[in-house]
Structures are given as C-alpha cells and as structure tokens.
Amino acid sequence: MNIFKKTILTVLASLFVIGNVYADKIKIGTEGAYPPWNSKDASGNLIGFEVELAKELCAIMKHECTIVEQDWDGMIPALLMRKFDAIMAGMSITAERQKTITFSQGYADEVASLAVMKGSSLEGMDTPEGINLSLGGSDVKKALKTLTGALSGKTVCTQTGTIHQNFLESGDVGSVNVRTYKTQDEVNLDLTSGRCDVALAAAVAFTDYADKSGESVVLVGPTFSGGAFGNGVGVGIRQGGDDAIGKRDAKLLKDFNKAIDKARKKGIISKLAIKHFGFDASM
Amino acid sequence: MELLAFGKTGWGDELFYATLMTIAVSVSAMLIGFIFALIFTPLKLSKYKFLNLIGNFYTTVIRGVPELLVIYLFFFGGSGAIMYVASIFGYYEYIEINAFITGSMAIGIISGAYSTEVFRGAIQSIDKGQFEAAKVLGINKFGQFYKIILPQMLRLAIPNLSNVWQITLKDTSLISVTGLVEIMRQSYIAAGSTRDPLFFYSFAAVLYLLLTYVSMKFINKLEARYSRGY
C-alpha cells in the first residue's frame, strides 16, 4: 500500500507542483485592477498601495510571499479553494464576508463616493460632506432621502460583489437601477461613455481615474462610511479550524495582525498611503 | 502605435508573449483533447450500454453547457477534486496546479468532446468490408487498427478536426478566469490600464485572425498530404 501511495503521489507531483508550501511561504491574492489600491503597469507587474504594503508586511513577518492575481468575482472562492492564503485587494471588512472568511485588523480606511461626469444634473447635491451610516441620526436620514430622490430613475454603476453594490441594494436609497461590472476600470469607461448616469466606488478610485485619464469626473454627494460600507480594509484570511491547515490559518491571522501593528507604529502604512492616495488613509 | 511599443512603456512585448501563450495553450489543449477522445471514442462505439452511457454523458454535457461555465467549474472544482483524491491517499497539503495546466485542461476537456465526435464519425464512415478483408488476410486486431483504421480515420477526420482546432483556439479567450495571461487577458489588462479598449480589442481580433489564417494554411497542407492517392 505504501509503495502504491508513493507512486500515486510521485505521479501527481510530477504533473503538478505539490506545494509543501506555507511553512515560510505565503501567497497573497490581489485583483490588479483597482488603482490606486492595486493595479498593473505596462510590463504586467502588479503595483499599487497594497502590493507595496504586502511586501512590507511579509518582510516584518519574515515570510516569503508571492502575490497572485485573481479576478475580483472569484476572490473569496479562490481563497477558500486555497489558491492563496490571504487577500489584500481593497476588501472592506463586512459582516456579510465575515460569515465566510475572517479579517485581520483594518490597515486602511476607504470612504466611498458617488461620481458623475461634469455637467450632470446631480452636481451640487445638498448633502453633508460625509455621512457615517453606523451613527445614524437625522443628518444621515435627511441625506439618504435627498439621495433617494436624486438617484431615482438613474442608472447607477458599480463593481460586482462590492460594499458599494450592497449599499445600493440595501434599500437605504430606495430602489435604484443598479448595473454591475467585473472591474472598476469598466465602471470608469461606462461613466465616461454616458452609459452610467452615476457611479459608486471608493472616492480615490474616481480621483485616480480623473487624474490619469484627464476625464472630467467629479465626486458628488456625501462620502459614505459605516453600515454597509464596513469597517475599513483588512487582510482576508480563511477562518481557522482544528486541523493542521486551520491552525496555520489561525496563526497567519495573528501574524498579520502583529505585522500591521508594527507597520503602523513605524509609519510605513501612512507613508505608503500618502504616496498612493495623496492623503493618509491608514488606520 | 506607441501603445504597441516593446519594453517598459508599451504593450507590444506583452502582447507578443500573450500570443505565444495562446498558441501554447491551444496546442496543449488540443493534445489533451485527443487523449480524452482516445478514451471516449471507444466508449461511444462500445457494444456495452453502460460504456456508451459514459461516453455519451461526456460529449453531451460538455457540448451542451457554455464553455465559460465548464471553465469556471474546472477552475474552482478541479483542484478541489484533485486534493480530495490526494486526501484519500493521506496527503492533505495544498496541491498547486499551475495556471497553464489548469487552462489547458479546462479547454482540453471541451476540445476533447468535439474531437470524440469527429473520431466517432470518421470510424463509423469506414467501410465495414475492410475489417472483414483484413480478417481474411489474417491481420490481427492491432494491425487492423494501426495500419488500416487509423490512417483512414485521420484522412477523414482532418477537415473536421480543423474545425475543432478553430473552436479550441477561440475558446482560449475564455480562460482569463484562470489567471493565465493569453491574448484576451493581456488585451483586457492593457485596455483597462490605457483606457483604450477599442484599439486593444481590435488588435486582439487581428491577432486571432492571424492565428486562424496561419493555422488553416498549415492544416490544408496536412490535408493535402494525407489525401494523397485519393
């Protein structure tokens, strides 16, 4: 039986790379299509805030890391299938995702915003500068009411499987005509083309796009946080368990939490955030 | 044109390598498909109902479900299935299948279903009398297959296999979900990064046309060679 086992494994090993991985090597999944969080340059290399932060965190953890590209819509399934061990892809910590995976502490805060093309009727909406859905209150209620009126009958575009989609479908702003895209790049293209009346994403995703493309994309309405928008962006990791793999995952979570603490203290996260976002989005 | 420059600023070299990747995946998927066809064609032609059923199940399901779904299912389910098999043998570590193999396998499974149909059709169209003639001449089963059926089958199958090749080549555009950087994914990345989808997708179309054109020329030559004497 033992020989049989060995033969099978050798055959498998020759066909595939059997990973005796992890020990010191971890794989981090990112999307590579959500600038300035993560994107790709013209040489096909992954770049952006999270790519650099991942390298820093790995250096602190003394882990050898590889960064793997994965489409957003398959991000969490791929983590569960163990195609990689951690997600760093501008993924906000939300209760919905926490049913399936777990998160490290947040490393950066993301505020969301609506964006339109210059000249849109939605410009100059009368709302506070920012609303926190977790706080509630009359200001928030009033702002949501204004938004409900403004967005009704408009095509609102956003990326599939994001907090932004969840918010638009939550009923907080009435029943909105939501159109979802595979990547933020596609949302930006259709906002420019006029197929979308308005789009919702991380505010920096729009400002970054406006900067690089020269298109007159402008932010409108309040910035959003709290509630459906989650509690900052963290490292997504599989939920631990009692078997060998589960224990490793639990340890990886601890390692990441410690590394984020250290990186924060040393000012690494702030520095990278200012470099990529233009302001300190660290948390 | 500077978009297509080679080196750091342009996408020329990336698209060049992506084209090579498309060719490599198509060829290996086609070969994997042949392996599948060699397994499933005899099943489909078998006298036994049960084996027939397995053969038909494969070709019907794969050809009846969108390629995109087959690829998704293989991408998410394939490594899980292999790890499950490994766990039966007491191996619990992660088994990594690289993107190239995942992509080729996914397309290969699809390609194989079409190849199976082509082989089946080709074998069935060979005149039954030839088998009897071979028997009378005392040629054994092995000889019958390699010296009589196979050469004829290839000749009959080549025109239809060229269709399978075209399907396979075009299906590779769907494997970007596996993360393999072939023509389509590279164009997608470039289009996103440069905000010029019209240019890059049109260029991708030209690359695919070029690949189809060149490979059809090659297949026509092959066909001419195998039909010598007819």
Add this chain to the structure above:
Amino acid sequence: MDFDLMITSFPKLLGATVITLKLLSASIFFGLFLGLFFAILRLNKNIFINKFAYGYSYIFRGTPLLVQIFIIYFGLGQIEYLRTTFLWIILKEPYWCAIIAFTLNTGAYTSEILRSAFQTIKPGVIEAGKSLGISNKIIFYKIQIPIAIRQSLPAYGNEIILMMKGTSLASTVTLMDLTGVAKYIISTTFKPIEVFIVAGGIYLFMTFIIHNVIKYLEKKYSFQQ
C-alpha cells in the same frame, strides 16, 4: 456541497433564463436574415460582392465571440463622435450591444451553412422549375431557399445550440442573463460550484430541447415521406 443553496438559487436562475432566451431568439431571428443575405451575396458572380461577403464571414468566424462583444460594447462606446449620433440610442444599451454582437456572429456561421446548402441543390431541380416556366425569382424563393433551409437543418441546429451557449457571454457586458445571475448569487454566497452546476443543468436542458425540436423538424420535412 450545499444542496440548500442549489435549491434556493434554482428559481432565481430560472427567472434569469428568460433573458437568455430573449437574447437567443432575437439573435437567431436577425442572424437568419443576415445569414441568408450574405449567403446570397456569396453566390453572386461579382468578385467584390463575393469577397466582401467572404470577408465578413471569415472575420466573424475567425475571432472569439468575447472579442466581438467587447469591441462592440466597450470599444464603440469609447468613440466620442458615435455618442452624438442616433446610433448611440441603441449602443447605449448593453442588451442591444449583446444582440448586435450575437447577430453578427451567428449571421456569419449561418451564411456559411446556407451557402453550402445552396451549392448542394441539384441543378436538375432548378432546370425542372425553368422548364415548367417558373420565373427565376420564384424558383429562388419558393424552391431554392426552402430546400436550402431543409438541407441545412442539422448544421443549423448545431449553430442554434452554439449560440445559446454563446449568450452566456452577455454577462460580461453587465446583463443579468442566466450566467449573470449565477455570478451574482456567487458574489454573495461565495460558492461557485453549487451555483454553476445548477446553471449548467438549465443550459443542458435547453440544449436538449433545441436538439429535439430540430430532430423533429428534420423528420417532418424530410424528403422521404
């Protein structure tokens, strides 16, 4: 395996099948006319018309459907001038972009199928018509076209199945067809295998139906009655 999810997602996926069927029937309907038009052009003796028709079918058969749909949706949407014309009313809608791409694609294959069917019609049939004093036009519309369509039923049936599978790409341009809704369910449940198996089953069932309808038609219109 999460069987509960499979059961709960089934009605949602079935609802989305309506969009898939709408896309399919519209593309097949327009594609048949387009295909017939180009097949007739291919029979034309004028070399330019002939080459033009050949070029169309070569380009659309030689490139992946995904590329075609992306060029039409994202590519054309980028041309500023186009957005100022009346064409934008149609191209603005993902639904119509998908139908245009599918129609052009299936039209190319249909033209090839019909062309070869026309070419296999025995000259005797046409001559018989002529000797009966039937005009060329009527021979073409009442004899050649019906025979060609009958002749091409098996191949055309395959094309319909291929197109049905092709509609799954509508999900790449934001449409909520069967595949689109499957992806949507996965984006909140993170269980691709279960959902795709159910969606795959529905596609398979549609293939089965189309296959049998074509078989029935073949029998009904077969020559040996």
